[in-house]
Amino acid sequence: xxxxxxxxxxxxxxxxxxxxxxxxxxxxxxxxxxxxxxxxxxxxxxxxxxxxxxxxxxxxxxxxxxxxxxxxxxxxxxxxxxxxxxxxxxxxxxxxxxxxxxxxxxxxxxxxxxxxxxxxxxxxxxxxxxxxxxxxxxxxxxxxxxxxxxxxxxxxxxxxxxxxxxxxxxxxxxxxxxxxxxxxxxxxxxxxxxxxxxxxxxxxxxxxxxxxxxxxxxxxxxxxxxxxxxxxxxxxxxxxxxxxxxxxxxxxxxxxxxxxxxxxxxxxxxxxxxxxxxxxxxxxxxxxxxxx
Numbered sequence: 422x423x424x425x426x427x428x429x430x431x432x433x434x435x436x437x438x439x440x441x442x443x444x445x446x447x448x449x450x451x452x453x454x455x456x457x458x459x460x461x462x463x464x465x466x467x468x469x470x471x472x473x474x475x476x477x478x479x480x481x482x483x484x485x486x487x488x489x490x491x492x493x494x495x496x497x498x499x500x501x502x503x504x505x506x507x508x509x510x511x512x513x514x515x516x517x518x519x520x521x522x523x524x525x526x527x528x529x530x531x532x533x534x535x536x537x538x539x540x541x542x543x544x545x546x547x548x549x550x551x552x553x554x555x556x557x558x559x560x561x562x563x564x565x566x567x568x569x570x571x572x573x574x575x576x577x578x579x580x581x582x583x584x585x586x587x588x589x590x591x592x593x594x595x596x597x598x599x600x601x602x603x604x605x606x607x608x609x610x611x612x613x614x615x616x617x618x619x620x621x622x623x624x625x626x627x628x629x630x631x632x633x634x635x636x637x638x639x640x641x642x643x644x645x646x647x648x649x650x651x652x653x654x655x656x657x658x659x660x661x662x663x664x665x666x667x668x669x670x671x672x673x674x675x676x677x678x679x680x681x682x683x684x685x686x687x688x689x690x691x692x693x694x695x696x697x698x699x700x701x702x703x704x705x706x707x708x709x710x711x712x713x
Contacts, residue, residue: 508662
């Protein structure tokens, strides 16, 4: 009778409700992190089409802005990912990989707010440099209109916000009390089942002051990157990370073999309309049914 009475009251523990919220929180964090990885294609296409000019300075500005965005992404990822930290264990390794120049490393370390590589907020500096280069490009007439300069700044800001979301999730995990409560509720639920069913915020002030004061109009000297004359850029790795298996970003159907039943013409794959295909199928069916 005790077991039956307890079994009738098992609904008092809303296990599905508790687990539903917990799973939703975990999945949302994962999907948000995936959506905010910071892909640079949109920004790179806009930079390549908005900043006009065939001279070395224009080309250098385009390459440097994109490289600054990559550098900011690396600075964020090496703070939140062990694999990226192994690939770029120090600022010197980033310089050797070609994502940062020696002068830029010195400039990054010259801001008095920072004392070592592990300090908070270093990823904002390359973004700030990219903004300054956009403004300089507009002042020198390499961007034809203010609206395009504003659009480019908006895209850079959007990229920075994506990286900031990743930092926020890394800094502020799910409150520890919530997983503990869920674990306790699940354990209690199944413990009762054994009986009942046996018969049945951050200090950002200094960083902000550094942005608007020390880093105001303080750009590294515009120089050619180490891949300037390279036709093909091969990414570099630290020795500890060189043997880590990588999964390239390719489509799931790229390596799928296709059975080609039609004869390929010398100019490539034969292309026909659906009407022509229906006529061929009809002719083949007629030939198969015609008596010899």
